[in-house]
Amino acid sequence: MKRRRFLKTAGVGALAASLVSTTRAWGQASSYRWKMVTSWPPGFPILQEGAERFAKLVDELSQGKLKIEVFAGGVLVPALGVFDAVSAGNVECGSTASYYWAGKVPSVQLFTAQPFGFMVEQMNAWLLAGGGLELWNEIYAKSNLVAVPLMNTGQQMAGWFRKEIKSPEDVKGLKFRTAGLGGKVMAKLGCAVQLLPGAEIVPALEKGAIDAAEWVGPAHDQRLGFPKVAKYYYYPGWAEPSAQTELMINKKTWENLPKELKGIVLAAAAEVTSWAIAQFDVQNALALAEIKKQFPDVQVKRLPESVLKALRKATEEVMAEETAADKTGDFKRVWDAYLKFRAQMDDYNAIQYLYRYDEYAALWLPKVK
Incomplete structure (x- = not known):
């Protein structure tokens, strides 16, 4: 009995000591200050809002250990200057879309959208569970960059x-x-x-x-x-059946960030992505109704x-x-990887999306007028 009591007490003590040590280490951790430049205009709904929401969430979760100052497109660098600024290390990160860099790295535009390509769920599956993100970062590494999925517009209009x-x-x-x-x-x-x-x-x-x-x-x-x-x-x-936007991070900056803060960045990006998808769905629905009401023609x-x-x-x-x-061969690598994943998912997706839109939705969705 005494031995069990001793082991139990010792175990609790060890756990408490570990928590105290972790808390002390977190409290003594270095602080980091990043600048984020975006490709979005000041006050741009959802996308610029999302970049600012991301920075605020990182600050809160890290208890101020990682602060990110956000600059809208054209404030610190031009909207289409994000790639060069982050790659060169002039700023630590950016909120943008990879298809803006088609002239620099043609293959990466496929990670934003493909004509007649993936919808939100499929894009998310390819990037996070189908090897897409690893391929994206393998290509970005050549430009001293790291990509993290950050927001998606969902399906756009023609x-x-x-x-x-x-x-x-x-x-x-x-x-x-x-x-x-x-x-x-x-x-x-x-x-x-x-x-x-x-x-x-x-x-x-x-x-x-x-x-x-x-x-x-x-x-x-x-x-x-x-x-x-x-x-x-x-x-x-x-x-653009969906348009995946990105958190672009300078590779050396990312490598120098402690593991705990990397986890916070990834968690915050995932939260803001979910938030943005919901915002696009809701705000687009409300806006379409208002357009029809205000502009009957x-x-x-x-x-x-x-x-x-x-x-x-x-x-x-x-x-x-x-x-x-593309003489680098990277466009073919990405396109082949996309086609392989699409073929892998085709049978299931044909059932899933056909049912959702042609059968179930028809029971309650009005016809578009």
Whole structure:
């Protein structure tokens, strides 16, 4: 009995000593100060908000041991200067999207979105359970970078058009504002693709400098003023079935961060990603309803099947060309890995998504008007 009591007492004492030691070590841990630059405008809903939410959460969870000062796009570095700033170590991290770096590292744009590609759940599965994130970081390591998934927009819209689209012929000759692989696909159908900053899109549509444009989804599109200048709002978002954004960290900075703080960064990124997906769903739904109410002339329409088929065919051509053009071989590696994972998941996804949208949802979702 005395021996058991002694062992029990000794065990509790050892645990208490361990906790005291851990608490003391945490209290004595070095403090870190990071700068985060983003590709989002000041006050930009969800994405810039999410970057700031992430920094605040890291500060709280680390008890002030890791503080991150957030700078919106254009404040400290240009919105499209995040890659260079973080890679060079001028700042510690950034909130951005990898498809902005297609001109520097073509393969990494596939980790943001693929035309006719993964939706949110599938993208998450590929990155976290299908080897996608490991491949992403293997490629980023060459540029002294580490990627952590941070937020996802969910499925975007196909865009705003000043005229109705009834066939692939109606797309030819359109001056269309878009970006990324989707832009190259639209060019295949005869569009004159233009890349404009967000603030310039609606004025360009209003003046007739462009005929159509895609931005994000109802919440951000309404805020920019699209319903005032274009009548036709098309879905589905074939070019970006989901758009995965990233926390980009300087590789040396990440390697020098203690394990405990790395865990906090990853946990905070996961929390903010879940928050952002929910925000996009809710805010897009509310904004779409408001657009229909305030602008009854706006027609929300599905792209005709003939147009979607033409876009799908053009996508296959673009992907083949991109694979051949990247002399590093990384684009092919990522695309092959994507296709392998998609094939692995196809049978299950066909059942899962077909049921969700064609059967179950039809019981309660109204038809889009």
